[in-house]
Amino acid sequence: MRTTDLDRIRALPLFAGAEDDTFNEVTGGAFLQRFPAGTTLLLEGDPVDFLYILLDGQVELQGTWKEKETTLAVLRPVSTFILAAVVLDATSLMGAVTLDRSEILMISGNALRRGMKRDAAFCFEVSQELAGCYRGLVRSVKNLKLRSAVERLANYLVTLQVRQGGGIDVTIPHEKRVLASLLGMTPENLSRAFAKLDAYGVVVDGNRVRLGNPDKLSRLARPSAWIDNHTPPIEEPLGKAERERWPLSGAQRSCA
Amino acid sequence: MRTTDLDRIRALPLFAGAEDDTFNEVTGGAFLQRFPAGTTLLLEGDPVDFLYILLDGQVELQGTWKEKETTLAVLRPVSTFILAAVVLDATSLMGAVTLDRSEILMISGNALRRGMKRDAAFCFEVSQELAGCYRGLVRSVKNLKLRSAVERLANYLVTLQVRQGGGIDVTIPHEKRVLASLLGMTPENLSRAFAKLDAYGVVVDGNRVRLGNPDKLSRLARPSAWIDNHTPPIEEPLGKAERERWPLSGAQRSCA
DNA sequence: CGCGTTGTTGAAGAGCTTCAAATCTGGTGG
């Protein structure tokens, strides 16, 4: 692995508190791989030998049951994934597929666990990463159980807007059928949900979406600090850096 | 706190690998509390100062949005909860309410974090606990997104059966309206879902449920090792103790 | 015994999916 890559990795929050020795041990056997779009990285049930860190590209995590399939998350850089399975040395509960050409760092699970047991500061960072992932999923579950499909879409758009700089125009960073699956609906229903948001100023043109009436949209969406992970609103105490994102793929960082 | 209580706590998997010093430091300021049924322990958004460990009784974790409320988990002993918020020193994403008279150990968040940073073995245990909780939620999300209400109920019953010893009769360990909310449906719909399972040999009498035709029920439920957390079936490699449960309240251990 | 809560049942309707067909889109090979 090149030194410039190593520097990039050293700078990840995950390794921020690690001792140099730990970092060297953990990344010693690591390697950086490029995969084309559509590559299956992991199947549900596979034993997990590596921690994956997505450095570039896009990865979809999916779950299946009875020939049905759903998208659990769409990850963008920089995201770790299947960390929980690695920590437990267990098999993966999710499949992973690249959506775009992707650059992925693979870190030996054994080395990671050894590093954690050796270096409490590093282990604490991993715990924080895991805790952030956990909270992302709690947000997901609440989103799914408490909101209708149109409400989920409205909130997705509001969140996208915040993450893409707050402008009127946002870009959906993947295919609509993937978005539909992520939001827990069929592609047809997503199409109709967009049509319903017409009344809230939403105009769709391919992957471009114009939020013509953000206030009205936001009144429908009613985003909540305890479900959506925007910039923390007033109620939330400042100075506590939460390392969490829920798997909206517009995220700066995310995890799974 | 009494010595016998301390011994019970020392025996928890969470503290299995901890040094004595760590254990003493972490539990030093801890206290054991009894709460009557219906006590609100935490509201969504509350800052979290303690790690909670449910030693006896039953606790419901809930999420709300727009006057709607859903049950995220029903915990039974021995379960930690809001560990993720404690690790991140963040506010709670879930409310917590006792369903029964409950005995709960409260451990200072500060002490816990100090212990984690000091003792890598203990920190690793916490990581494993968190990872198990994470995987429980992944199972939950898959359950919600991939299965219909009747299928979720069928799987709930099959899982209950396994956890309650495999007999024909199982007991729902809480009110049906709580179960409905846990499974993501209305009480009315739960009632009708039970009625539909009549064709699969399911007979309901209050909290007692007789699974008159387990094979047929199981063919409908189609439980999966990657969603449901039964005794690991054949595919799953043995010897890897996964510390995870999804929040079915019949669980021996669970977490959140 | 009366009361409030919980659970069940019926009817109506909203929400979502399914299937089918039409339309659009990007990429390919000639």
Place this chain on the structure above:
DNA sequence: CCACCAGATTTGAAGCTCTTCAACAACGCG
């Protein structure tokens, strides 16, 4: 450059799932 194809998206129609509202029965508790 253009025709063509495969896949993605949209639209329509039908039907299934689930919720809502209302009424009623069952239960537990004071």
